[in-house]
Amino acid sequence: GAVVSQHPSWVICKSGTSVKIECRSLDFQATTMFWYRQFPKQSLMLMATSNEGSKATYEQGVEKDKFLINHASLTLSTLTVTSAHPEDSSFYICSALWESGETQYFGPGTRLLVL
């Protein structure tokens, strides 16, 4: 299957700071990537759809000014959590849509802890 990477794999930051998470498709080009969030013992929740060269589409209830998404190339999307607070602590997972458009492949996730 296709490979998607995320960096960093985990990050600890102080409340009020911003954190950037990278999502890369390593062996294919992805015009569309997705960002999810997962709290402990819960399922994945879709946050936004990221399209290369255009603005991201956010799901209802997700603050676009707090979760900045940039999809600057066909292999890279970034999620920036601005002014992070402890309630933003979560497991953030990205996925990339395989070129044929049929299948999403997921990254390994980034665990964020805000102190």
Place this chain on the structure above:
Amino acid sequence: DAKTTQPPSMDCAEGRAANLPCNHSTISGNEYVYWYRQIHSQGPQYIIHGLKNNETNEMASLIITEDRKSSTLILPHATLRDTAVYYCIVRPPIYNQGGKLIFGQGTELSVKP
């Protein structure tokens, strides 16, 4: 979006087939059935998908009923490493909402020695 219903948990003996059911009675004609699994603290792993026909790959088989209202994922010889949460997802076509996946609660499969 069509919703799915899965049992919250299942057990399976190592070496036996694991049959994971999924109900999706409101599925539309152009919506696919996808299966992913998530091993603890990892990103979801793609398993298989289908539209109408049964599908098989190196990981699993997917059996879709003729009316497409339910499906079964079959892991033919379960191993301890197959212990995970399995998600059955009905996905709209790409031209509709970009083919985004909406995850339910899934089935927590425990493979026991």
